[in-house]
Amino acid sequence: MSDYSLLILPGDGIGPEVMAEVRKVIGWFQTNRGMRFDVSEDLVGGAAYDKHGKPLADETMAKAQQVDAVLLGAVGGPKYDNLDFSLKPERGLLRLRKEMDLYANLRPAQCFDALADFSSLKRNIVAGLDILIVRELTSGVYFGEPRGIHDDNNNPENEGGRVGINTQRYTSGEIRRVARAAFELAKKRGNKVCSMEKANVMESGILWREEVQWVHDNEFPDVELSHMYADNGAMQLVRNPRQFDVIVTDNLFGDILSDAAAMLTGSLGMLPSASLGAPMDNGRPKALYEPVHGSAPDIAGQGKANPIACILSFAMALRYSFNEGQAADDLEKAVEKVLADGVRTADLMGPEGGTPVSTSEMGDKITEA
Ligand code: ATP
Numbered sequence: 001m002s003d004y005s006l007l008i009l010p011g012d013g014i015g016p017e018v019m020a021e022v023r024k025v026i027g028w029f030q031t032n033r034g035m036r037f038d039v040s041e042d043l044v045g046g047a048a049y050d051k052h053g054k055p056l057a058d059e060t061m062a063k064a065q066q067v068d069a070v071l072l073g074a075v076g077g078p079k080y081d082n083l084d085f086s087l088k089p090e091r092g093l094l095r096l097r098k099e100m101d102l103y104a105n106l107r108p109a110q111c112f113d114a115l116a117d118f119s120s121l122k123r124n125i126v127a128g129l130d131i132l133i134v135r136e137l138t139s140g141v142y143f144g145e146p147r148g149i150h151d152d153n154n155n156p157e158n159e160g161g162r163v164g165i166n167t168q169r170y171t172s173g174e175i176r177r178v179a180r181a182a183f184e185l186a187k188k189r190g191n192k193v194c195s196m197e198k199a200n201v202m203e204s205g206i207l208w209r210e211e212v213q214w215v216h217d218n219e220f221p222d223v224e225l226s227h228m229y230a231d232n233g234a235m236q237l238v239r240n241p242r243q244f245d246v247i248v249t250d251n252l253f254g255d256i257l258s259d260a261a262a263m264l265t266g267s268l269g270m271l272p273s274a275s276l277g278a279p280m281d282n283g284r285p286k287a288l289y290e291p292v293h294g295s296a297p298d299i300a301g302q303g304k305a306n307p308i309a310c311i312l313s314f315a316m317a318l319r320y321s322f323n324e325g326q327a328a329d330d331l332e333k334a335v336e337k338v339l340a341d342g343v344r345t346a347d348l349m350g351p352e353g354g355t356p357v358s359t360s361e362m363g364d365k366i367t368e369a
């Protein structure tokens with residue numbers, strides 16, 4: 001009998017290398033905190049294609065639907081560049097996201113003090129930063145109909161004679177479910193949500209604002225809620241990002257704002273993410289955790305990869321899937337301590353120097369801490 005079920009999908013490139021370090025961390029929690037994980041491992045991406053001829057086997061998909069959380073490394077690599085579109089490694093990940101209906105994408109931007117000088121901004125703006133962007137992931141302008149590129153022949157004024165169309169479309173239900181996710185997350189953090197849209201120029205933005213407010217007033221009156229136009233939000237993220245706790249926004253704005261926020265913290269090797277779906281029978285959301293970085297074929301197999309993004313993704317699983325907030329805090333503090341001690345994988349090595357370590361040594365240091 002096991003408390004938490006976890007499916008590990010290491011994937012391709014540096015995926016298996018960084019995942020090996022997460023395994024050490026899991027082992028530590030099992031031995032020292034008595035946590036019981038039922039861990040299974042399977043193939044995704046190019047690794048799955050090599051074995052099954054497709055980037056995600058049906059059995060793996062079925063397993064992902066049953067576990068409390070999926071932890072994924074990375075998929076893809078040059079070896080698979082010429083494959084048919086439907087067989088590409090990335091399709092394996094997209095299938096997971098789609099069939100699990102993961103509508104809330106979580107991208108934290110957390111700045112560890114030891115790395116504050118890595119930021120694109122000044123230390124005094126980012127030191128201690130800890131915000132979470134919740135992006136709606138399954139709807140909006142990326143999916144709305146009608147869409148397409150059409151001839152615009154009846155319009156002689158239009159040089160070139162074509163028109164490109166996308167539709168921003170949100171239902172109240174789609175907005176409410178991602179708003180609900182954001183409020184739930186805020187309760188486990190700073191209890192503050194800022195919703196971003198363009199209600200000044202977009203009908204979907206007006207609906208967005210009304211529905212987020214509705215969820216707040218009816219279900220989460222104790223969480224502080226504010227609204228901001230997304231353009232102002234972009235400015236505020238760069239001017240004073242620490243004013244935020246949780247930001248909830250649509251698919252398009254979330255895409256842009258989360259990339260901007262990522263650069264507040266420095267290296268790609270540090271950024272975790274989570275994608276959450278509807279609550280299952282046990283009350284836990286369907287969930288997939290993964291580092292933001294890709295398979296990094298240029299450094300794969302050399303022991304150079306930074307495992308911290310993947311380890312912090314596991315910390316998110318502890319917090320959001322397993323309700324082990326204290327363990328998540330402790331793991332993040334261990335990462336912080338190791339960085340403060342000057343331990344550095346190559347991607348984190350700045351002008352001030354430090355102790356150079358391999359992927360595996362970084363995992364050992366964090367586990368010791
Ligand atoms: P994808 O298309 O899968 O997002 P990508 O080509 O955009 O992949 P990554 O695979 O994320 O990019 O790699 C981008 C750069 O960042 C590479 O030079 C890679 O070496 C570096 N990089 C990515 N992840 C890490 C990591 N964990 N540690 C160290 N360097 C990394």
Ligand code: MG
Nearest residue numbers: 292293294295
């Ligand atoms: Mg990329």
